[in-house]
Amino acid sequence: KENIKRKAFIIDQKVNYIEEGFKLITKVEDSLLCNIITNKYLTKKIRIDNGAYGAWASNMENYITLNTYRDPKLKETLSIFKELPNFIKNLDLTEEELNNYKILTNNLDNPKSIFVRGNIAINNYLSYIDIKELQEDLDIMFSMSLKDLRKKSEVYEKGLKESILGVASSKETVKENEELFEEVEDFINE
Numbered sequence: 520k521e522n523i524k525r526k527a528f529i530i531d532q533k534v535n536y537i538e539e540g541f542k543l544i545t546k547v548e549d550s551l552l553c554n555i556i557t558n559k560y561l562t563k564k565i566r567i568d569n570g571a572y573g574a575w576a577s578n579m580e581n582y583i584t585l586n587t588y589r590d591p592k593l594k595e596t597l598s599i600f601k602e603l604p605n606f607i608k609n610l611d612l613t614e615e616e617l618n619n620y621k622i623l624t625n626n627l628d629n630p631k632s633i634f635v636r637g638n639i640a641i642n643n644y645l646s647y648i649d650i651k652e653l654q655e656d657l658d659i660m661f662s663m664s665l666k667d668l669r670k671k672s673e674v675y676e677k678g679l680k681e682s683i684l685g686v687a688s689s690k691e692t693v694k695e696n697e698e699l700f701e702e703v704e705d706f707i708n709e
Contacts, residue, residue: 525699528687528706534572535593536687539600540584541678547656548663549578552607552671554624556585560606564599565590583678593688593696601679608672612665621661 530536543549556576565574565587572589574596585600612620631639643650684699693703 523702524682525684525701526686527693527696527700527703528685529690529693529703530687530706531689532687533591533689533692535587535590535596535692537587537590537593537596537685538584539597539679539682539684540582541682542581543578543583543674543678544581545578545583547660548668548671549583551620551624551660551663552576552668553578553583555610555612555620555668556603556606558620558623559612560603561585561587561599565596569595569599571596583675593686593692593699597684597699603679604672604676607675608669610665610669617663617665621663624660 553576557574561574561576565571569590569592571587571591574585574587574590576583576585578584585603587596590596642648643653686693686700687706693700697703
């Protein structure tokens with residue numbers, strides 16, 4: 520249902536799969552910021568400190584999503600998500616660290632075999648992707664400063680206030696946290 524913003528799916532497992540996201544016309548700096556958020560914030564706070572198998576941020580054509588995989592904690596994770604704008608606002612990286620994140624975010628320059636480069640060229644051609652546009656995106660990303668990235672904290676704060684939440688969890692966990700959800704649905708495990 521389009522008007523449901525907080526939904527839980529009951530599964531037969533004692534861990535949580537959490538996805539919270541918001542609509543945003545993403546730009547190249549969002550890819551960079553998602554890489555930083557994943558590696559410098561979510562991995563530490565959710566994977567290492569809270570014991571989830573995985574946690575990441577991604578931008579997928581007009582959406583920013585925060586995800587966890589096999590996460591033993593629900594409320595704690597949602598609280599960590601809500602603190603994300605503060606992390607962005609106070610982002611502290613050396614110039615070298617920022618450059619490393621830019622290089623890691625840029626998948627155009629990674630070494631590739633001739634076969635992979637051929638596949639990319641065919642996909643770009645069939646998708647009407649212009650290599651000049653990709654280069655412009657790279658130029659923008661490599662010119663980004665820490666100050667530019669910190670400005671995104673307001674966008675993320677607004678987005679998380681209007682976010683959509685989907686959780687797959689055990690019946691007990693959903694019942695304990697029922698105030699978080701507008702709708703609950705049984706998810707059939709096969």
